Amino acid sequence: MRSWCVKIPRGEGESARKKLLEASLLDISLKIRGEGEYLLLPVNDPEAMGEMDLMLADFEERDVLETDYRRLVKVPSDLAGLLPTSYDVVGDIAIVRLVDELLPFRRNIGDAMREALSRLRTVAMDKGVQGEFRVREIEIISGGPSTITMHTEFGLHFKVDVSKVYFNPRLASERWRISSLVGRGETVIDMFAGVGPFSIMIAKYASAREIHGIDMNPEAVALMKENIVINKVKGVNPLLGDARELIGSLPPADRIIMNLPHSAHEFLEIASMNLNPMGIIHFYTICEREAIDGFVGDLVSELKGKGIDLDLMRLEELKTYSPTMSVYSADLVLIHRPCSPV
Ligand SMILES: C[S@@+](CC[C@H](N)C(=O)[O-])C[C@H]1O[C@@H](n2cnc3c(N)ncnc32)[C@H](O)[C@@H]1O
Known part of the structure; x- marks a missing residue:
């Protein structure tokens, strides 16, 4: 049209x-x-x-039904404008955030979403992402009770337990972008790999030599192992532990993925020290929109003072996080680093 x-x-x-x-x-x-x-x-x-x-x-x-669960919800008319216009769908589970005023109507909202979207088995209310495993606290408001689902993106299938691991369905195109950049024979380190979506997409669609997927959440690593089998990919090495401690035992990488937006900056130095010259870091961060250029610039300058020379090749706003903050993806190339930590 x-x-x-x-x-x-x-x-x-x-x-x-x-x-x-x-x-x-x-x-x-x-x-x-x-x-x-x-x-x-x-x-x-x-x-x-x-x-x-x-x-x-x-x-x-x-499909009109897909967008219009709001027509089926019974909430007082003065609250209708507060009904969410977007939500995440992981497999057959929708994850929705509700403002406090809508909490008394949450079951009604969940039921309306399932009625409007026949592919949904469960609707879960998002109570926020917490802790170092970045796991979402959820409450099932319709359907259920299982929180395990199979999510499909770009022909890959990821088993996810939305109550035990982090998974962001909105990063599918970003994962595709990264996998299409990976060159033949590259060594890739996915420092915060979760259930393996970056690592497995690279293994499926690129010709890397080896991909090391690290995560400190045992549930995520167990699911990553299952997802490697489900997708019949080779070359992914799932590792359980703290990336800060494990990365030094891995071969220097040509590409490092740092998908831990709240605190990836704390790991940028150690990642750079395990990267080959001209290697690339895909760095994700959450930042005030007005401050992002300065934030990345300051990080790069701070590392320059330690002899680590990173060049920002590309900066993209991936999604809004709050009225003033967004999630950004930055591609950084390593020009030079010391041979050993200074
Ligand atoms: C934002 S999630 C990203 C998961 C995955 N890359 C994805 O796209 O679905 C961050 C992951 O990093 C893991 N994590 C946090 N701190 C870590 C650390 N120090 N070492 C290894 N993994 C860590 C968490 O358990 C979580 O699974």
Whole structure:
């Protein structure tokens, strides 16, 4: 279907999507689509877009039922505007955040979501990600009781227990991007591997020599081992333990993935010391949008003072985290480092 839309660089896509959604200007009956380095976001009221440049493009329509559980919910009309417009789906489990005012209606909301999305077996309420294993505290509000599910992305199948391990379904395209960058014969270290989605996607679609997937959550490593078998991939070495302690015992890598956005910066030095010159670090961080350039710049300068020369090749905003913060992905190349720690 043809619609007016805005064309946004991919790196700014998530915050633009959120802003349009909050202003009820995103046409949620149509699927956002990519065009090279840009995303096309369909809008439902071109006149309300003010000065923004608009263009016409063709879009695929969404299954209306999938977007409209809100029509089935019975909550007081003054609370209807607080119903979430987005939620994560891991396999057949939806994970939704609710504001306090909606808590008395949570079962009703969960049931409506399952009624609208027939593929959902369970709806879980997200009470926040906690602890060093980054596990989500959840309460099942409809369906259940099992919290184990099988999530599919890019033809891969990941067994996930959403109550025991971290898994972010919104990183599928990022994982695809990284796997498409991996060159033949590379040694890859996935420092915070979880149930193995980065490692296994690389093993499946790239020609790395070896991929070391480290995680300190025993449940995650057990599931990573199962996922290696489920996806019939070779070359992934699952390791249980603290990446800080284990990384030094591994061969120097050509590429290191650091998907621990709250504290990856604490591990950047030790990761750099186990990277080959011209090797790449895929670094993920959560930061105030206004402060991100300074944050990455300061990290790079601090390491330069220790003889570690990293160059920022690419910085992308992956998703919004709060009204002022976002999750970023930074690709850093190692120009030079000392032979041993200083
Ligand atoms: C944000 S999750 C990322 C999981 C995975 N990369 C993904 O995309 O699903 C971070 C993971 O790092 C693990 N972790 C946290 N601190 C760690 C450490 N010091 N060493 C190894 N793993 C750690 C947690 O258990 C968690 O599974």
